[in-house]
Amino acid sequence: MDSTPEPALNQTLPDMTSRDLEELGDRQFGSKDYYLAFLQYGKALKLDPDNVRLYCKQGLVLLQTAKYEDAVKSFQEAVKKQPRYAAAHEGMGTAFFRMGQYQLAILSFDKTLELNPGSWEARNYLGNIYDIQKQYDKASREYAEAILLKPQDGLLYNNLGVSLSLAGRYEESISTFKRALRTNGPKDKIYNNLGLVLARTGRYDGALEAFRQGSNTARAYNNLGCVLMAQGEYQKAAQSFNQAIASSPKFYEKAYENLKKVEMRKFY
Numbered sequence: 001m002d003s004t005p006e007p008a009l010n011q012t013l014p015d016m017t018s019r020d021l022e023e024l025g026d027r028q029f030g031s032k033d034y035y036l037a038f039l040q041y042g043k044a045l046k047l048d049p050d051n052v053r054l055y056c057k058q059g060l061v062l063l064q065t066a067k068y069e070d071a072v073k074s075f076q077e078a079v080k081k082q083p084r085y086a087a088a089h090e091g092m093g094t095a096f097f098r099m100g101q102y103q104l105a106i107l108s109f110d111k112t113l114e115l116n117p118g119s120w121e122a123r124n125y126l127g128n129i130y131d132i133q134k135q136y137d138k139a140s141r142e143y144a145e146a147i148l149l150k151p152q153d154g155l156l157y158n159n160l161g162v163s164l165s166l167a168g169r170y171e172e173s174i175s176t177f178k179r180a181l182r183t184n185g186p187k188d189k190i191y192n193n194l195g196l197v198l199a200r201t202g203r204y205d206g207a208l209e210a211f212r213q214g215s216n217t218a219r220a221y222n223n224l225g226c227v228l229m230a231q232g233e234y235q236k237a238a239q240s241f242n243q244a245i246a247s248s249p250k251f252y253e254k255a256y257e258n259l260k261k262v263e264m265r266k267f268y
Helices: 018-030 034-047 052-064 068-081 086-098 102-115 120-132 136-149 154-166 170-180 187-200 204-214 217-230 234-247 253-265
Strands: none
Touching: 018 034, 018 052, 034 052, 052 068, 052 086, 068 086, 086 102, 086 120, 102 120, 120 136, 120 154, 136 154, 154 170, 154 187, 170 187, 187 204, 187 217, 204 217, 217 234, 217 253, 234 253
16 A cells, blocks of 8 residues: 655645746746736845845836836836946936937946946947937947957947948948958848948949848849939939849839839939
């Protein structure tokens, strides 16, 4: 006869600790189940109300769900409890950036870098802000500093290339985009931006090839046509749109729309 005792029917699981709840929230955050992640972090905070990491994680959830004002409040709570917590300042800066409150974002990112000079994310955001403010020299310096911190991030090179092109430093911009293509960056975006600069400097064959590398032949001709149209080169633009249509007559409707815009101008 088996003498193994039966499990008690009223046996309960042990209560989850703050750390257990945080780890559960992390898994849900990773699965993009932001509502449940936020709840778990909240439960964890009830057990460990001085845990600044949890306030920041709640803030990150709120950033993901575009609740930027609430995110700021979460990061501010973390800063109240630990004023020198760099991640809280960086999260607050991100929320201010998303809200378009750029001066407050600059203050937060500057504080982040004071506490954590290795934050390439803060440098990148500052570059974004200075580009928006048309302070291209400042933006370029921030991207360059970010690249020193994360030299294999192609998106940082891409952002630097865009900033240089906005400043009219086209040759430096082209070199930077070519450098970006040797990293792990988003090739389609980088090729497209390289094509734009090559087209703006009159190197249309190179621009067409860059656009093609980033997408396909029909889209490449359409993109080149858009640049030519913006530059007032209406006849060349029409030729490029026609090439796009010829490359993909059945599927590439965008080129038809752009060709009509050129035809309405009657410049060819």
